[in-house]
Amino acid sequence: MAAELFNKLQEEMKAAMKSGDKDKLSTLRMLISEIKKVQIDSKKELTDEEVISILQKYIKQRKEAYTQYEQAGRKDLAEKELKEIEIVQQFLPPPLSEEELIKIVEETIQEVGASSIKDMGKVVKAVMDKVKGRAEGSLISKIVKEKLS
Structure with a gap:
């Protein structure tokens, strides 16, 4: 299809x-x-x-x-x-707000058990899979970095 x-x-x-x-x-x-x-x-x-x-x-x-x-x-x-x-x-799903994205990042950090900046790649990948194009990768990386630092 x-x-x-x-x-x-x-x-x-x-x-x-x-x-x-x-x-x-x-x-x-x-x-x-x-x-x-x-x-x-x-x-x-x-x-x-x-x-x-x-x-x-x-x-x-x-x-x-x-x-x-x-x-x-x-x-x-x-x-x-x-x-x-x-x-x-016009053809893309509406982007997530920064607040929504922060919440998703925090949940993902808990789910994958991330504790330091060394886990950043794992967290970013998991968040990218969840948001599927509704947020830019650079913003996700920035938020994950802030939360893990």
Whole structure:
């Protein structure tokens, strides 16, 4: 069974074609081709979690491009990157608040029996599995580091 999220992206692409929304259409085409490329490479249908990770990777790339355009003084291209980020974020689950994430980190530390900074990798991996794309890895690492220090 194909991922529901992938089907939703395809439906949104058709709607963007009909409405003439060029920005949304080009962004969705890029995402869909990226997803299909991964499907072909892995020779299997992707799950929603795998599609979400592709979307997150795409957003991360757009943020990096945005930063580079800002530094180069290219406001026009930087704004285009921000538009793409906004479009893609519509398809991601809502991010966890920092309070929710702290609670999950604290619970995970108890579950894995972590006691020092040496256990950081184990805790971060367990938290990443729990939140499945609803929080950035850098924020998770920062919170885990604070709690284990």
